[in-house]
Amino acid sequence: MQHEPVVRLEGVTKKVSSKTLVENVTLDIPPGQVFGFLGPNGAGKTTTIRMMVGLTSISQGDIKICGYSIKEHFEKAVSNVGAIVENPEMYKFLTGYQNLRHFARMMTGINDARIQEVVKLVGLNNRIHDKVKTYSLGMRQRLGVAQAILHRPKLLILDEPTNGLDPQGIRELRDYLRHLCHEEGTTVFVSSHLLSEMELMCDSVAIIQNGRLIDVRSLKDGSIEGQDAALETEFMVDEPVKALSILQGGTQQGSLITLKLNRDEVAEMNARLVQAGIKVYGIHTVTRSLEEQFLEMTGGDPIG
Amino acid sequence: MGNFFSLVQNENMKIYRRVRTWVMLGILVIVNLLIPILFSMVESGGQTTIWDSVILSSSFTFFLCTIFSVIIAADSVAGEFSWGTIKLLLIRPWSRSKILLSKYVSVVLFSLLCTLLLAGISILVSSLLFSGAAESGMLPFGKSGMAFTLQYLLCDYVNLFITVAIAFMLSTVFRAGGLAIGLALFMMFTKGIFTTLFSPERYVWAKYLIFTHMDLTNYLQSSEGPGGITLGFSLAVLAVYYIVFLAISWYVFSKRDVAA
Numbered sequence: 001m002q003h004e005p006v007v008r009l010e011g012v013t014k015k016v017s018s019k020t021l022v023e024n025v026t027l028d029i030p031p032g033q034v035f036g037f038l039g040p041n042g043a044g045k046t047t048t049i050r051m052m053v054g055l056t057s058i059s060q061g062d063i064k065i066c067g068y069s070i071k072e073h074f075e076k077a078v079s080n081v082g083a084i085v086e087n088p089e090m091y092k093f094l095t096g097y098q099n100l101r102h103f104a105r106m107m108t109g110i111n112d113a114r115i116q117e118v119v120k121l122v123g124l125n126n127r128i129h130d131k132v133k134t135y136s137l138g139m140r141q142r143l144g145v146a147q148a149i150l151h152r153p154k155l156l157i158l159d160e161p162t163n164g165l166d167p168q169g170i171r172e173l174r175d176y177l178r179h180l181c182h183e184e185g186t187t188v189f190v191s192s193h194l195l196s197e198m199e200l201m202c203d204s205v206a207i208i209q210n211g212r213l214i215d216v217r218s219l220k221d222g223s224i225e226g227q228d229a230a231l232e233t234e235f236m237v238d239e240p241v242k243a244l245s246i247l248q249g250g251t252q253q254g255s256l257i258t259l260k261l262n263r264d265e266v267a268e269m270n271a272r273l274v275q276a277g278i279k280v281y282g283i284h285t286v287t288r289s290l291e292e293q294f295l296e297m298t299g300g301d302p303i304g
Numbered sequence: 305m306g307n308f309f310s311l312v313q314n315e316n317m318k319i320y321r322r323v324r325t326w327v328m329l330g331i332l333v334i335v336n337l338l339i340p341i342l343f344s345m346v347e348s349g350g351q352t353t354i355w356d357s358v359i360l361s362s363s364f365t366f367f368l369c370t371i372f373s374v375i376i377a378a379d380s381v382a383g384e385f386s387w388g389t390i391k392l393l394l395i396r397p398w399s400r401s402k403i404l405l406s407k408y409v410s411v412v413l414f415s416l417l418c419t420l421l422l423a424g425i426s427i428l429v430s431s432l433l434f435s436g437a438a439e440s441g442m443l444p445f446g447k448s449g450m451a452f453t454l455q456y457l458l459c460d461y462v463n464l465f466i467t468v469a470i471a472f473m474l475s476t477v478f479r480a481g482g483l484a485i486g487l488a489l490f491m492m493f494t495k496g497i498f499t500t501l502f503s504p505e506r507y508v509w510a511k512y513l514i515f516t517h518m519d520l521t522n523y524l525q526s527s528e529g530p531g532g533i534t535l536g537f538s539l540a541v542l543a544v545y546y547i548v549f550l551a552i553s554w555y556v557f558s559k560r561d562v563a564a
Binding site (some may be wrong): 017020023043050053056057074075076077083087089090094098101102103106107147 | 311313317318321322323344388389391392393394395396397398400405530559561562563
């Protein structure tokens with residue numbers, strides 16, 4: 001990456017008594033991205049996030065946020081971070097506005113105008129002066145986002161942000177995160193086990209399983225495979241057996257023939273089939289969803 | 305970064321924006337109004353002075369004052385854990401020590417408020433109801449009623465102050481408000497029994513027990529306590545315990561991994 005990473009995890013390990021929750025995770029999170037953190041339940045996502053914000057000590061390794069170590073320069077490092085860790089719990093006996101005032105007082109340079117601006121941004125204008133105990137989960141989630149972005153952090157960490165949101169809420173959150181990321185240049189780090197959600201929301205994802213980082217990949221711009229990579233391509237034909245011999249390879253399933261081809265080869269194969277008098281009803285590349293890739297990678301491994 | 309005062313302001317907001325706090329303060333005010341009135345009804349002969357009334361009244365109401373301060377102290381840290389808001393609190397650019405200190409300061413301020421409220425109301429009501437100028441039997445020789453009363457209240461406050469520190473420590477260590485309240489009140493009510501069982505007159509080591517020293521009112525009547533302990537010695541023992549309690553709170557709070 002051309003930019004200095006916003007977050008740098010250096011061989012981070014977390015041990016609790018004899019159990020290793022997170023093992024030697026090294027990861028750079030580049031600025032200005034929505035970065036997904038994906039893993040099944042119990043993989044160590046939340047533990048990693050807790051270490052990133054200093055809620056939990058780091059057994060080995062270090063985490064640097066904007067160049068500051070969370071261990072040695074906690075106050076400097078964490079002032080660049082806004083976060084919701086797990087559920088957005090607020091002081092229920094205070095109003096939404098009082099909750100925001102509370103967190104605003106803990107930072108420097110947040111005036112009332114900024115609070116109003118954030119309230120408007122998350123769409124809580126009408127209810128901000130009501131007590132939080134009267135809020136729905138979706139509204140608390142919005143208030144959670146509001147407190148996290150009050151001080152315009154460079155890094156926004158959201159742990160399972162779509163938990164308990166309705167489809168409308170999820171969509172709004174997604175649009176909103178994209179806006180933050182692309183308009184204000186905030187780096188957003190989102191953890192989730194909802195794969196389809198991550199696919200829509202993130203620019204890159206890191207996949208963690210059993211406390212180990214198993215993959216980091218980009219999801220946008222044709223992904224890491226690039227333009228000219230050979231992709232799984234399906235041909236739907238009327239005479240699959242004959243077609244199979246012409247294509248010299250591939251697998252047949254009903255009227256479908258699947259084989260790995262790049263762009264030019266697809267056109268060429270199509271021409272050959274047509275010349276041989278085979279009817280080609282359809283050609284499409286098989287894009288495996290993140291979900292399929294994810295399940296393939298993590299297998300059916302049990303938790304733990 | 306920022307100033308420490310705003311942290312204390314936050315903690316105060318979390319205490320005084322709760323209905324519970326106002327119910328407690330309300331009860332404290334009402335009880336402090338009622339008890340001198342009750343005394344004036346049962347008292348006969350007009351012998352009771354203002355200061356007799358204040359001391360008698362506060363010997364009841366100070367329990368209430370201690371209980372309420374303990375409740376606030378016990379909830380200060382444990383509440384944040386049970387609400388889950390501790391996670392939001394600790395990811396701000398403030399060290400854990402400062403956050404803990406701001407909580408402790410707000411708790412002490414609350415206990416002072418309760419005590420001043422108690423003293424103010426009972427002195428005011430007593431002075432309206434009683435005018436007896438007779439030499440009180442309760443007063444040690446050579447002390448004015450007012451000086452004795454204020455010293456008495458100060459001793460009560462020291463007792464409360466230590467009890468609150470215990471509740472605050474238990475709240476931080478166990479993260480359970482109920483347990484902290486229960487244990488702190490248990491100590492408050494049983495310290496008399498402990499002192500009787502383990503009197504410094506019988507066991508030398510008993511003079512290092514905290515129970516022996518929490519009630520300093522004995523020193524108002526005599527300069528020497530049981531087993532030959534002095535006021536200075538008592539204060540020194542209390543100071544050591546106090547520092548240990550706060551050090552334990554601080555250590556546990558700043559080292560703890562915050563997990564669900």
